[in-house]
Amino acid sequence: MKDISLYIHIPFCKSKCWYCDFPSFCGKDNLMDSYIKALGKEIDAKVLQYNIKTIFIGGGTPTYLPLKMLEDLKAHIKKLNLTPNVEFTVECNPGTLDKEKLELLKDMGVNRLSIGLQAYDDSLLKEIGRIHNVDEFLKNYELARSIGFENINIDLMFALPNQTSELWKESLIKVAKLNPEHISAYSLILEEDTRFYDLNNKGTLNLPEEDVERGMYESLLSILKDFGYNQYEISNFSKEGRECRHNMVYWSMDEYIGVGSSSASYIESIRYKNVESVEEYIQKINTDKQAYKEKYKNLIKEDVEEFMFMGLRKTKGIEEKEFLNRFGKDIDSYYKDIINKYINVKLLKREDGYLKFTAEGIQLSNYVLADFLID
Numbered sequence: 001m002k003d004i005s006l007y008i009h010i011p012f013c014k015s016k017c018w019y020c021d022f023p024s025f026c027g028k029d030n031l032m033d034s035y036i037k038a039l040g041k042e043i044d045a046k047v048l049q050y051n052i053k054t055i056f057i058g059g060g061t062p063t064y065l066p067l068k069m070l071e072d073l074k075a076h077i078k079k080l081n082l083t084p085n086v087e088f089t090v091e092c093n094p095g096t097l098d099k100e101k102l103e104l105l106k107d108m109g110v111n112r113l114s115i116g117l118q119a120y121d122d123s124l125l126k127e128i129g130r131i132h133n134v135d136e137f138l139k140n141y142e143l144a145r146s147i148g149f150e151n152i153n154i155d156l157m158f159a160l161p162n163q164t165s166e167l168w169k170e171s172l173i174k175v176a177k178l179n180p181e182h183i184s185a186y187s188l189i190l191e192e193d194t195r196f197y198d199l200n201n202k203g204t205l206n207l208p209e210e211d212v213e214r215g216m217y218e219s220l221l222s223i224l225k226d227f228g229y230n231q232y233e234i235s236n237f238s239k240e241g242r243e244c245r246h247n248m249v250y251w252s253m254d255e256y257i258g259v260g261s262s263s264a265s266y267i268e269s270i271r272y273k274n275v276e277s278v279e280e281y282i283q284k285i286n287t288d289k290q291a292y293k294e295k296y297k298n299l300i301k302e303d304v305e306e307f308m309f310m311g312l313r314k315t316k317g318i319e320e321k322e323f324l325n326r327f328g329k330d331i332d333s334y335y336k337d338i339i340n341k342y343i344n345v346k347l348l349k350r351e352d353g354y355l356k357f358t359a360e361g362i363q364l365s366n367y368v369l370a371d372f373l374i375d
């Protein structure tokens with residue numbers, strides 16, 4: 001049986017955060033029960049023929065599901081063939097966790113929690129539409145530790161409205177002092193169809209200037225380094241050996257299977273994307289139809305581009321030998337001029353058989369990566 005990674009999507013949230021364009025919904029709690037039943041059916045039909053090396057239950061807010069539905073999901077998870085050292089992550093949000101749920105997750109085999117804190121400041125949390133405060137986060141974090149979760153990620157955001165550099169540094173230090181094994185930190189991106197997008201169009205969003213945002217990213221790198229975190233991806237930092245193996249699958253373009261509404265799969269160079277509507281997903285599964293709305297075999301050039309976009313996100317970069325093994329041609333046959341152009345201006349470098357960003361290059365990664373599109 002093939003080893004593969006598994007993503008399970010739970011599309012429900014208690015309320016919608018003001019920056020969020022993820023495929024998640026509030027006010028659809030009445031669909032939870034039929035969704036979990038359909039999800040169980042999709043898991044049984046699609047996943048049992050694989051060995052699962054990593055699982056990531058994301059959303060939405062998986063821990064917003066009531067205990068009974070987490071139990072139902074657990075029954076399907078228990079049927080899976082897991083590799084002995086499986087990494088099993090569940091995303092959770094403060095304010096949706098309690099002792100019973102955490103114990104159930106432990107019993108399900110979950111060995112990694114990813115907690116969405118986003119900001120270590122009550123007024124900022126309110127201003128971005130989060131449902132929790134810092135105190136609730138701290139209680140949930142301590143509870144998770146006391147129940148025995150030894151691998152925890154904390155998600156943070158920067159460049160938020162009204163967030164100063166000082167506030168950001170303080171947040172980082174307070175989070176790092178908690179000593180989680182992993183920290184992810186993303187800058188706010190204004191996405192269409194979010195409350196922030198509308199507020200910004202009306203001119204009422206007080207966002208930090210670009211140079212302040214760059215300074216925030218620099219503080220992120222230096223503060224986390226001081227606390228012993230290793231940056232292994234543009235936005236991800238971990239203690240030694242605690243890199244998120246599931247996300248590494250995406251960045252290395254390995255195969256994964258997704259179940260649930262909006263989930264994506266990548267198997268044998270074919271991309272699948274499930275329908276986004278929760279109602280449509282349930283209806284498709286219940287009538288024994290395929291849940292995907294797109295099935296697309298990547299062209300070689302698309303595989304090459306994605307391999308570059310994803311691989312260069314890793315600080316160790318792309319192994320040139322792996323590129324050759326994968327595509328039968330060396331990396332220069334596709335990108336010689338572009339690589340040399342960015343090596344000359346010190347945004348990329350070649351080192352020990354890897355092509356990677358320099359420290360300056362990471363700051364300008366979006367700009368550089370856009371050049372790796374093949375005409």
Ligand code: SF4
Pocket residue numbers: 012013014015016017020021022024059060061093116
């Ligand atoms: S909890 Fe997460 S998925 Fe849900 S609305 Fe907020 S950011 Fe989006």
